[in-house]
Amino acid sequence: MNPVVEIWTWGANSHGQLALDLTCEQIDKPTKLQTEFYDKIKQIACGGAHSVLLDSQGKLFSCGWNSKKQLGHKTEVYTFSRIWRLSGITFTNIACGWDFSCGVTDEHYLFVWGSNSHGQLGLPKDHFGEYVEPIRLQVNVCAISMGLRHTAMINSKGEVWTTGCGRHGQLGLGENTLNSDRFQKVPKLTKISHIACGQNHTVGWCSEENALYVWGDNRHGQLLLNSQEYKKIFTPQKIDISVRKEVKKLLSGWTNVLLWLHDGSLLTWGRNNKAQLGTDAEFSGKIFNIKLPDDRQVEDVALGSEHTLCMATDKTVWAWGWNEHANTGLPYTEEFIRCPTQVPIVTKSKIKQIFAGGAHNFVVIDYDLESK
Template sequence: MWCWGANSHGQLGVNLISEQVEKPIKVSTECDCSLKQLACGGGHSLLLDAEGKLFSCGWNSRKQLGYENESQIFQRVWSLSGINFTTVACGWDFSCGVTDDHFLFVWGSNSHGQLGLPKNHFPEEVNPTRLHVNACSVSMGLRHTAIINSKGEVWVTGCGRHGQLGLGHDVLQSDRFQKIPSLTNISHIACGQNHTVAWCNGEKALYVWGDNRHQQLLLMSDKYKHIFKPEKIDIDVKQNVKKLISGWTHFLLWLEDGTLLTWGKNNCGQLGNINHHSGKIFHVTLPDNRRVEDIAIGSEHTLCLADDNTLWAWGWNEHANTGTDIKENFVYLPTRVLLENPTNITNIFAGGAHNFVITDADMSNDNISSENKEKS
């Protein structure tokens, strides 16, 4: 496992705190089996291994690590030992995990009810707690959470001041999960900073709600600054979606045929082009007709694995987020993150301003660089 980017809270798990790690370095963990997933929050990281065991490191101001002390290395979350997680997710300073029997565990900040726990009965900083809700997938934003249950229903909790709960003008905050009645058979959900989007593979339909000040919901911002109930948007996609993911103010839609669509704010190059017009969908293309093998998104940057095992990045670069040698704060075009002695990359993950890459063979630190030799 390799990492780079922001490390001001030790969220890279390399046993040091620094403003940033500019080039990929190896991460050592206590994990004794293969890695399944990483989730990255504002300044913390969760690691899930193939056996469903959970580890965490980084910022712990609100108990988002699942234990008491801050850690600069991945430590086992022992309070959740014996529980088999299938997926994990992070918000800004809160966390969750879905178990193999579709229960949801939550911990960290509940300042806005984003954990779905009644504020009258729980503190603002919560130790790992199991909720009596059914969850198959989950996404967390800045201060809200959305889940899809086994029926394809969407349930939300937390801050709704910008409409991100989708429950109407009258529900601007909730400390319990509530069902959005208008949504059914939803297959994908993604929370941004103050917005939420959903996709239905059955309908081939996109639903959007929340903050639209940057036209990230594909509606005119002068007329629709905030959307308080889900709006169905026709984006003329007639196929299933592999991934729907969101940054703070932009989206990526990875389609079944490999097409990558993006829209929203582009002040940092997060759309992979130099166009500054919001409210329009763009195609992201990799050089030399490469196809997308996997895609991950941080708050304002993107990490992309191509089908020839090359790694590409673009967007916000203030903390060396992209892993390239470009010194500017913004990388506007897909730019190669070069591994001098490449090995097979199996998974990529990105968070607020940091990244993790999983490979199936070892590499020495001497063999890693991020020379910017190829650009789109």
């Protein structure tokens, strides 16, 4: 039986996070994975130097850095390997932080594992060590995001709950709660539809209000407030950014934020020291509307810590931002890629999915597309 998917990968590979069965500083060009998957891939989440894969049957696989047990394995592995201790459970969503991971089940339960050094897994530190093997939490989860040392989730009521480090205000729980080792409800937030964690900040979107809510570190203008006056925001602030279109995705890098709208617009703001906003314009604390060359329309977009990957409707892939580890798939002689530039992926089949995180990327090609 031949695999139904083909995976290409590139970028940082210091701990084997690209699943190529080797470790090295970086893989400079998009490289085809030798994969044994016979099921379609639903999602790939990328952490600081580890990766977790969710297939269409709800099974989980992982590879890469395992210093804090973030793989759900006993040891590091350099190819996607089944997380057997989570077998028999059907997962529908996954997320990775810097050195921790999670999976959401079809019954909306949350499993967490990896580093709990700052309580980012929502587990009381008095009863759990700094490294945690997969464990189920009694919480209801509809959406989840993980940052450097904190986690934010949305439940079925549209409430936001956070846990972990809050030193910069990223928990949204006020100036008196700078750390939490269990999920706590963020006050005054209801009917939030999208959530995204940055390095030390959190952003949420309310579709009913067409409003952005922001809290945490604002030193680089990533919260769209005056960075001199508001360096840290400890409780959510509502911002009207004059968006009236449906939001498809709200994403965050370490210090930048991106909104992908239903009309295809890409709105981005925050830090631009590594060209992560995809523009040559000087940082001015404003929102930029990024367009792909030749009026191409966006089919999907993914963010790493300081780079962006974008797929157009013609199935071409574009990248911009930090390129130190060839994270953009372009020659690493260029430290920054300042505007959307096509990634050279040579394949006869059509690209279906893109995933990015940390400084690495995955592109999935589905052979079923050829017969349609």
